[in-house]
Amino acid sequence: MQKRRIQGVNNREDVVFGSNAIRLSGAEWIVVAVICLAAFFFAPSLWGQLGEIKSEPDYRLPYRLGGDYWLYSRLCRQACSQYETVLVGDSVMWGHYAPADGTLSHYLNENAVKDEFANLGVDGFHPAALWGLLKYYGRSISDKEVILHLNPLWMSGRKQDLQTEKEYRFQHQKLVPQFRPKIPCYKDSWSERVSVAIGRHVAFTGWTSHLRTAYFDNMDVPAWTMEHPYENPLGAVTLELPVADEDNPQDDRSWTERSMTKQNFQWVGLETSLQWKLFRKSVELLKARGNTVFVLVGPFNEHMFTGDSPGVYGRMKDGIESWLRQSNIPYSMPEALPSELYSDASHPLAEGYALLAKKLFENESFQSTILGER
């Protein structure tokens, strides 16, 4: 045991320091601080130099890495350096149910003859989370052409619009505004929110989260070893990333073949919609970064409507269109695709994406905004 006399209080007392040798002086603590800070600041960027994200045109963020925001920022950087136009949005842009060569970006590239569209969609990114993703991890998306998708599904009910009072654990909670605007169903403690708010600004936090998501089945290491008791955790950290389509839930059946039924969607009014509010903030954010923003709305599967849905939805679309016009945002609000080309309420099948790409190329606003300077 290390013993040390107390100074100045009672010189006859000995108070034992501890039962180990881990006792550093001030100078030694400075050395520790320098080493740790160096690791803290440089490890993420050094790691980013290692390994490679595949850069073929149809590459998209692997499905199970949808929560790997640090990797997304790397993907943004790479895509923005290689492609003219990036597609940003949720699973509709990403291509849920469709293979990598059956997405909107793929068919846009086909129509364009050369590869100039990159898929930066991410599965599960509702507008509230998309705002956070663009703000904190999408900084590389600047001075580009951006096709930003608005999926009306996120305003099809109070729950989807995050307005229920009852706690609801929605996807990507760490990306939504933690304090303002208040999200009624988001009930995490203030200390957790503060941690999240701070962590978003720290590259190291994103990088450790990347390690967890990419190599440890989205678990922390202790929990991962419980599932893999005899494996070496260090051995799991390779530089390989999952192949994009390894775990994509592909399904080429239409919504009727999947026995889905029609619904009377309880659309939330635009004036109170949280998702719409944060979508507008995303548009403003992208524009502030020098991007040319083209908004693609839907097309929603209107064949599923019953009851009041068609009328209310139509009024909502008018409201969206009105704002886009007033804000001088070029846009396209294509008509609904044929019923058999939808897999559910919002996701087209591969053939649906092909048709949508063709429609976009025929759209004047798209031609002048996105294709105009080619």
Added chain:
Amino acid sequence: MYFHTLPFLIFFLIVYPTYLIVKETKLRLPFLLAASYFFYGWLNPLYLVLIAYSTALDYFVVVRMAKSRRRKSWLAVSIANNLGLLGFFKYGAFVTDNVNLLLSSLNVPYEVPSPGMLLPVGLSFYIFQSLSYTIDYYRGNVEKETSLIRYATFVALFPRLLAGPIERAKNLLPQMHKSPRICGGDIADGLSMFVVGLFKKVALADYLALYVNKVYAAPDQFQSPALILATFLFAWQIYFDFSGYTDMARGVARVMGFRLMLNFNNPYLAASLGEFWGRWHISLSTWFKDYLYIPLGGNRKGTFNTYRNMFLVMVISGLWHGAAWTFVIWGALHAIGRFFTRELERTAFYKEKVPRLVKQLLVFAFVTFAWIFFRAESIGDAWLVVTRIFGSGWADPRCPALALALIFAVWLYQYAYESKLRWVLECKPVRVGFVVAMILYLIVFAPSSDQAFIYLQF
């Protein structure tokens, strides 16, 4: 609020600079007391009523003792009050449950209503600390404290309030009489202690808890290897959890200029059970020795009385940990173990021929076995674990190799520390390397944890 959480960090970032500003002024102790009460009241404001009452009563008792000839009576008041509080809040439900069980077995159609009280966190610790003051004053071992504020701060000092160490008045009160001189060495020492404690708690204790909780939640579904490993891991989990808390408490106190006593001294290197209790929860074991074992006669009245006193102390120590028969059995086991090892150590063969390492392993094995009763939810569960350890077959335990590797590394470190190899561990690159490794492990691999400390429930 727990030391390893964000609320505590914010609390400390406010309290510490303010403390540095006021420490040379008359506001030093009032501020420290207010901060400590805020810290304690954060858990539940009602706790403050109890601690304030207990503090005020013991302070008043000593004031009266100083003026009265009936000092013993006043001491009895303090003891009765403190033990009464402990009895009511901690053991009320236990007693009524057992009385009702007895009445039911005798077919008496009456049920004593359960008090249904919430056990205030830290009660066992500050009650014992306050009681030590009144007893020490009675014995003439400590001077009367003239300031209620100073005494209240001594009882409630926030770094040690929730889970000790149980400080003695003669160690901590003098430190409060003068403004502490906080130098760079104190801050460096405090940081060292805190980081070690944080690593023990977050990286080790909470990790081991994953496997322990899984197995002990359903012991009937696991075979012998898993039960043995879970018990082995629990032995280390409780050590890392409790000693980690103490290290953090001592570290926080040190940067504030207070020296708290060492509470754990590599207990699993003990070569006898007596030595184990000299290394484990030292503040509690010395408390029981000074205030129970020695007044009962200690080892001065023959073998039978020695063992009787030892047995009583260990059983009461077990009961101190919790109001359940499992803790009583745990204490009794340790008492029996001490009898046995004491007699064994008197034999020439055991004393001279058996290598120290073998003794250490035997003691560790016994202590680990006894932990079964400490950890199990009930006597039935404990017995189930014991019988299945010895009676069920083989199955892959699926215990993380990394957990076992970490434990082995810690054990090896402690073993080297108490050997001739200590100089290696004390080399600057080794010390710095260990701290860097701990910090990087914490920030890269450790989970975000807000698991409570085990000993807070006592």
